Amino acid sequence: MRILDPKKALVVLSGGQDSTTCLFWALREFSLVKSITFDYGQRHRIELESAAAVAKEAGIANRCIQLSGLSELGGSALIGEEEVSGEILGDGLPNSFVPGRNLIFLSYAAAYAYQEDMKHIVLGACETDFSGYPDCRADTLGRAIEALSLGMEADFEIHTPLMSLTKAESVLLAKEVGAFKALQFTHTCYNGVRPPCGHCPACLLRAKGFQEAGEEDPLL
Amino acid sequence: MRILDPKKALVVLSGGQDSTTCLFWALREFSLVKSITFDYGQRHRIELESAAAVAKEAGIANRCIQLSGLSELGGSALIGEEEVSGEILGDGLPNSFVPGRNLIFLSYAAAYAYQEDMKHIVLGACETDFSGYPDCRADTLGRAIEALSLGMEADFEIHTPLMSLTKAESVLLAKEVGAFKALQFTHTCYNGVRPPCGHCPACLLRAKGFQEAGEEDPLL
Numbered sequence: 001m002r003i004l005d006p007k008k009a010l011v012v013l014s015g016g017q018d019s020t021t022c023l024f025w026a027l028r029e030f031s032l033v034k035s036i037t038f039d040y041g042q043r044h045r046i047e048l049e050s051a052a053a054v055a056k057e058a059g060i061a062n063r064c065i066q067l068s069g070l071s072e073l074g075g076s077a078l079i080g081e082e083e084v085s086g087e088i089l090g091d092g093l094p095n096s097f098v099p100g101r102n103l104i105f106l107s108y109a110a111a112y113a114y115q116e117d118m119k120h121i122v123l124g125a126c127e128t129d130f131s132g133y134p135d136c137r138a139d140t141l142g143r144a145i146e147a148l149s150l151g152m153e154a155d156f157e158i159h160t161p162l163m164s165l166t167k168a169e170s171v172l173l174a175k176e177v178g179a180f181k182a183l184q185f186t187h188t189c190y191n192g193v194r195p196p197c198g199h200c201p202a203c204l205l206r207a208k209g210f211q212e213a214g215e216e217d218p219l220l
Numbered sequence: 221m222r223i224l225d226p227k228k229a230l231v232v233l234s235g236g237q238d239s240t241t242c243l244f245w246a247l248r249e250f251s252l253v254k255s256i257t258f259d260y261g262q263r264h265r266i267e268l269e270s271a272a273a274v275a276k277e278a279g280i281a282n283r284c285i286q287l288s289g290l291s292e293l294g295g296s297a298l299i300g301e302e303e304v305s306g307e308i309l310g311d312g313l314p315n316s317f318v319p320g321r322n323l324i325f326l327s328y329a330a331a332y333a334y335q336e337d338m339k340h341i342v343l344g345a346c347e348t349d350f351s352g353y354p355d356c357r358a359d360t361l362g363r364a365i366e367a368l369s370l371g372m373e374a375d376f377e378i379h380t381p382l383m384s385l386t387k388a389e390s391v392l393l394a395k396e397v398g399a400f401k402a403l404q405f406t407h408t409c410y411n412g413v414r415p416p417c418g419h420c421p422a423c424l425l426r427a428k429g430f431q432e433a434g435e436e437d438p439l440l
Contacts, residue, residue, distance in 0.1 A: 003225060007406075024255045025227065030390075038289075041291055065289040065292055065293070066288045066289050066401055068286045068287075068288050068289075068290075069258075069285040069286050069287045069288045069328055070328075070331075072285055072286065073285070073328070073331050073332055073335060099330075099331045099334040099335065099372045099374075100327055100328075100330055100331040100334065100368060101331075102371065103330075103367060103368060104324065104328060104331065107320055107323045107327050108289055108293070108324060108326045109291075110319075110320055110323075111293050111319045111324065112293055112319075114265050114319040114320065115319065123423050132293040134271075134370060134371055134373045135370075135371035135372065137371075138368070139281055139370055140339045140367055140370040140371040141367075142370070143363060143366050143367035143370055144364070146367075147323060147360055147361075147363035147364035147366075147367050148323060150354060150355075150357070150359055150363055151319075151322065151355035151357075151359040151360040151364070152319045152320050152354060152355065153354045154319075155268060176298035179322045190418060201337045212261075
């Protein structure tokens with residue numbers, strides 16, 4: 001069993017509101033923080049610029065990994081041409097679902113964390129999220145980190161500080177950990193436009209969170 | 221929960237002896253079999269040609285997925301310039317170890333199987349293998365498939381027919397399932413040469429297996 005450095009944390013940074021909040025949470029909790037971003041051929045590539053801008057604002061090193069294989073697998077509006085509607089498909093999942101995407105991200109993150117001697121992996125996953133991705137749930141991620149710890153004989157620990165928070169509570173956490181300034185660089189809109197479209201499910205959810213928290217979105 | 225087609229199996233095919241044996245085992249067990257191969261910048265790229273030749277011999281469709289991100293992570297002789305010695309490093313793992321590689325492969329395989337409605341995923345992993353990769357062990361892979369099943373809400377089943385076999389027993393299984401002819405196309409040598417170098421740990425192990433089984437290697 002390899003004992004990884006408990007002062008070091010790797011944040012999976014998408015460039016969105018949640019992972020940005022987690023990055024600043026990690027900066028409060030751990031003494032050395034890095035982030036990892038995945039370029040998987042997503043249609044909203046503005047996310048990658050957002051992730052880089054957030055990392056720069058936070059003063060941390062961000063590593064962007066090319067995952068060409070994910071787009072080759074196809075099968076989702078997030079990597080296709082179709083407009084993302086949040087529509088629920090026959091299998092009960094929104095059409096933006098890339099099956100297993102977060103598990104692939106987590107596997108890469110763990111492989112990278114292992115090489116960088118980082119014990120903690122931080123994800124912005126949230127069970128209360130409208131999108132209902134099963135690979136964002138605590139039981140899924142807990143099982144996955146067990147598999148990764150066994151598979152690398154390392155003592156990883158996963159952190160999902162937003163898992164049980166409402167969007168309003170996430171906004172308040174973002175304020176508490178000093179993420180607000182960086183939130184201006186984040187990107188949420190499923191249709192990949194800036195300024196955000198304002199009508200996709202992701203935009204509506206973000207707006208609702210800020211409204212309920214009684215805060216103004218620094219992005220707008 | 222999505223009920224996947226129990227007649228369909230996806231084999232992770234590296235182009236080596238073990239995965240080729242598993243492919244023919246799957247052809248005996250299931251009525252529709254496909255394979256998936258990963259191009260992750262491995263130094264022994266002859267594996268990819270071997271996988272294609274084996275799939276052709278078996279008459280099945282093989283999908284090759286580019287995993288550029290894995291070589292970006294670096295850190296292993298199998299994707300570097302260094303000769304692979306089988307030397308055990310300070311952490312007790314051979315220097316050909318790409319941390320978490322099999323878990324990344326399995327995640328992609330499951331994402332692909334999901335989209336192709338295939339319930340069964342077949343891997344050539346083997347606990348008795350000399351290389352001692354922790355991501356080849358039954359407990360690791362069992363935990364990983366649980367995570368993937370939860371994460372995609374699908375009823376995957378993983379099969380590792382070689383898990384507890386000696387190399388000699390693998391050779392006998394290969395004969396039993398009719399894999400011998402295809403074994404001539406396989407590639408085992410860690411140094412990526414054809415004919416095989418004959419002195420790396422992988423070549424020696426393969427030779428020992430055939431010798432103990434009292435069979436001649438179709439590759440030689």
